[in-house]
Amino acid sequence: MAEGKPDERTNPASTKSNPSDAPDAELERHHMIPVWFFVGMLLLVYGILIFIEGIREWSHPPHTVLANLHPPVWWGILLVIMGLVFTLKHFPKKNR
Amino acid sequence: MSFGAQLLGGHPAIVLAAGLTSKIISLRPVDLAIITLYFISVLGIGFYLKKYAGTGEDFFVAGRKMTAWVAGLAFISANLGSLELLGWAGNAYQYGILAAHWYWVGAIPAMLFLAIVMIPFYYICRTHSVPGYLELRYGHATSGLSAITFAVMTILMSGVNMYAMAVVMQVILGWNIHFSIWVSSLTVGIYVALGGLYSAIFNEVIQFFLIWLGALLIPILGMIETHGWAGMVARIQHNFPGQNYTHMWGPMVHAADNPMGVQWVAIVFGLGAVLSMGYWTTDFLVVQRVIAAKDIRAAKTAPIIGAFFKMAVPLIVILPGLLGRAVLPFHLYPENLAKPGQHTYDQVLPLMLARYCGPGLLGLGITALIAGFMSGMAGNISAFATVWTYDLYRPFIKKDATDRHYVAMGRWCTMIGLLVSIAAAYIVTHFGSLMDYVQALFGFFIAPLFGTVILGMLWKRATKQAGFWGLLAGISSSVAIFTLMHNSPTRVAWFTFYAKAQPLAQDMWQALWSFVVVVVVTVAVSLATEPRPVGELRGLVMGLTEVPSEGHLPWVRRPVFWAGVCFAVFLVLQWIFR
Numbered sequence: 001m002a003e004g005k006p007d008e009r010t011n012p013a014s015t016k017s018n019p020s021d022a023p024d025a026e027l028e029r030h031h032m033i034p035v036w037f038f039v040g041m042l043l044l045v046y047g048i049l050i051f052i053e054g055i056r057e058w059s060h061p062p063h064t065v066l067a068n069l070h071p072p073v074w075w076g077i078l079l080v081i082m083g084l085v086f087t088l089k090h091f092p093k094k095n096r
Numbered sequence: 097m098s099f100g101a102q103l104l105g106g107h108p109a110i111v112l113a114a115g116l117t118s119k120i121i122s123l124r125p126v127d128l129a130i131i132t133l134y135f136i137s138v139l140g141i142g143f144y145l146k147k148y149a150g151t152g153e154d155f156f157v158a159g160r161k162m163t164a165w166v167a168g169l170a171f172i173s174a175n176l177g178s179l180e181l182l183g184w185a186g187n188a189y190q191y192g193i194l195a196a197h198w199y200w201v202g203a204i205p206a207m208l209f210l211a212i213v214m215i216p217f218y219y220i221c222r223t224h225s226v227p228g229y230l231e232l233r234y235g236h237a238t239s240g241l242s243a244i245t246f247a248v249m250t251i252l253m254s255g256v257n258m259y260a261m262a263v264v265m266q267v268i269l270g271w272n273i274h275f276s277i278w279v280s281s282l283t284v285g286i287y288v289a290l291g292g293l294y295s296a297i298f299n300e301v302i303q304f305f306l307i308w309l310g311a312l313l314i315p316i317l318g319m320i321e322t323h324g325w326a327g328m329v330a331r332i333q334h335n336f337p338g339q340n341y342t343h344m345w346g347p348m349v350h351a352a353d354n355p356m357g358v359q360w361v362a363i364v365f366g367l368g369a370v371l372s373m374g375y376w377t378t379d380f381l382v383v384q385r386v387i388a389a390k391d392i393r394a395a396k397t398a399p400i401i402g403a404f405f406k407m408a409v410p411l412i413v414i415l416p417g418l419l420g421r422a423v424l425p426f427h428l429y430p431e432n433l434a435k436p437g438q439h440t441y442d443q444v445l446p447l448m449l450a451r452y453c454g455p456g457l458l459g460l461g462i463t464a465l466i467a468g469f470m471s472g473m474a475g476n477i478s479a480f481a482t483v484w485t486y487d488l489y490r491p492f493i494k495k496d497a498t499d500r501h502y503v504a505m506g507r508w509c510t511m512i513g514l515l516v517s518i519a520a521a522y523i524v525t526h527f528g529s530l531m532d533y534v535q536a537l538f539g540f541f542i543a544p545l546f547g548t549v550i551l552g553m554l555w556k557r558a559t560k561q562a563g564f565w566g567l568l569a570g571i572s573s574s575v576a577i578f579t580l581m582h583n584s585p586t587r588v589a590w591f592t593f594y595a596k597a598q599p600l601a602q603d604m605w606q607a608l609w610s611f612v613v614v615v616v617v618t619v620a621v622s623l624a625t626e627p628r629p630v631g632e633l634r635g636l637v638m639g640l641t642e643v644p645s646e647g648h649l650p651w652v653r654r655p656v657f658w659a660g661v662c663f664a665v666f667l668v669l670q671w672i673f674r
Contacts, residue, residue, distance in 0.1 A: 032148055035166060035298045039305050042137055046130060046460060053126045053456035062454030065423075066317050072456045075313060082309075 033092045040086025043079045051076025120268050120446045127459025134463045135283055138299050142287025145294045152499045155292030155506050156482045157224050157388050164394040166301055168401030171385040173300035176307055177472035178465040179260055181413055186442035188417025189428055191355050192341025193673055196410045201368040203406050204666045206376035208659045211399040214377050216643045217553050218387055219395045221635045226380040226549065227487040233552040233636050234563030236491060241567060243487035245541050246380060247480055251513050254476040255520025261469040268446045277521055280466065284473045285514040289507045293388060296478040303467040310464025311412040317452040318419035331422035341421060345674045351594040358601035366604030370611045374546030381479045393646045396655040403662045407669065420444040480513045481506045540578065543607035544570025547614030556637045558618055559625045566618030574610035
């Protein structure tokens with residue numbers, strides 16, 4: 001094969017596959033949970049944890065600058081909202 | 097390895113270690129819960145993705161199924177490492193907004209150039225890597241040279257960064273250095289070995305959100321505290337009278353007018369036209385993410401999405417450094433001048449984090465740093481696995497194996513590469529001075545490789561022999577210039593035209609000269625050797641390649657439109673902060 005052409009040596013798509021693997025892999029790929037769902041779940045849990053911590057320390061804020069603004073509460077809410085949006089929008093479908 | 101961390105004059109971890117005797121941050125149970133949850137999540141994702149990474153196409157290029165957004169965020173995340181964040185925030189404290197050049201002129205034009213000009217060639221020839229493209233364009237010798245240097249440097253850099261991050265964790269949090277190295281690296285090894293590039297990309301997207309959400313509170317609260325940009329500038333001028341930290345181009349007319357010792361020529365041509373082009377268009381670590389895109393429009397759009405976010409990164413890196421100048425009640429010092437109990441430049445980000453963030457938010461910020469580190473390592477390891485398997489093992493060791501065999505090789509060399517990285521980390525632990533040299537080594541290949549690739553793409557007359565000898569001459573000249581400047585500071589002016597040019601400025605000139613050497617040698621050898629038949633170059637060279645149509649898309653959905661918008665915003669930013 002001419003060196004200048006995309007060929008088997010450099011194109012992983014053209015390597016020898018086990019035929020029995022391909023359909024299953026292809027089938028599974030179509031049902032892969034999107035990364036956005038994982039992002040949403042993580043943000044949701046983090047948001048809840050941070051929000052609860054913000055509420056818990058509401059009357060006794062830590063010794064940080066601008067603690068009187070209660071940043072964990074607002075940031076926790078932001079994370080929860082973002083997490084909910086991503087999670088619900090990309091929730092894995094039950095039907096294959 | 098991130099572009100910024102390569103270019104840092106001093107290594108953040110070493111710098112951090114220099115001026116501190118006790119940890120900066122104490123974590124509460126909620127912080128530890130957040131960090132633990134992150135580790136569980138990335139491992140869980142790795143196990144989940146294993147079943148999707150059964151073929152070479154899946155394991156090494158994520159099935160080429162990534163959307164523009166996923167590829168774009170992974171593309172930018174692969175560059176957004178923790179050491180980069182810490183180091184550039186420190187540089188912002190030290191040099192002011194000049195440090196933003198590395199995020200704007202040092203990134204945006206190159207990323208847009210990659211998207212519009214170079215991606216079609218990478219994508220059409222269906223290569224899996226940059227050395228893979230070189231094989232098609234120049235043959236085995238050039239590809240092998242590129243692959244060997246990339247594989248060795250990637251794995252060494254991964255080890256150096258591993259050690260550096262472990263030291264950072266020790267200094268900031270008081271964590272045991274061995275604990276940090278083994279827990280983080282084994283976690284990365286497991287999830288990359290399981291899910292291949294799928295795992296790496298998924299976790300890079302998650303890391304993208306964690307970094308932004310973990311760090312964004314610092315500039316927000318900092319702006320509230322200083323009553324906006326004008327208030328911050330007033331405070332800086334009050335704290336450091338007579339010094340200019342908030343203008344990017346004004347002090348660039350003469351090298352002596354700015355603390356970097358660099359003039360605009362080096363910034364525009366050395367950084368913008370060569371160094372950043374080399375990194376963003378030929379470093380396989382980042383290009384691999386774009387190659388995984390599902391179609392050519394997604395592949396072209398991904399770097400443009402990345403460019404928009406890259407333009408915004410100074411918000412969470414440069415601005416905290418400037419805010420440190422404005423609000424911290426004490427001064428920070430260079431690592432070589434800091435005394436016990438004093439803080440160094442590179443500690444500015446954790447100091448600002450501790451200033452504004454209490455329990456919970458602190459855990460999120462630290463998780464962002466850990467995620468950045470692990471993501472960078474995953475990028476290195478997955479790129480290494482691909483280059484080793486497809487550019488070295490297959491062409492030179494075992495040509496005719498099954499796809500299953502190559503996937504198994506990819507998994508094994510992921511773990512072996514990781515162990516070599518750990519070994520490199522421990523070697524650096526005992527021979528700290530090696531770190532600077534290893535970092536420099538990586539920089540030797542960036543600019544010459546760009547010269548070789550871009551000539552191959554744009555000039556059909558470039559020959560196989562010219563590709564090899566041009567690349568070799570460029571790397572050799574880069575090593576020679578570095579050695580000459582490093583061993584005798586009096587020679588710095590030979591190459592930089594300014595005797596007091598700082599390491600960052602030296603890097604830019606070194607890149608510029610080595611690029612010139614590549615171009616001269618490649619052109620000369622090409623003219624003296626037999627050209628390749630035009631038929632062999634179709635799909636590889638501009639003018640001989642038919643770029644597939646993006647379809648009848650409205651102009652607002654065309655990549656070139658958004659590239660234009662991005663470049664316009666970039667120009668506006670230069671004007672605002674001139």
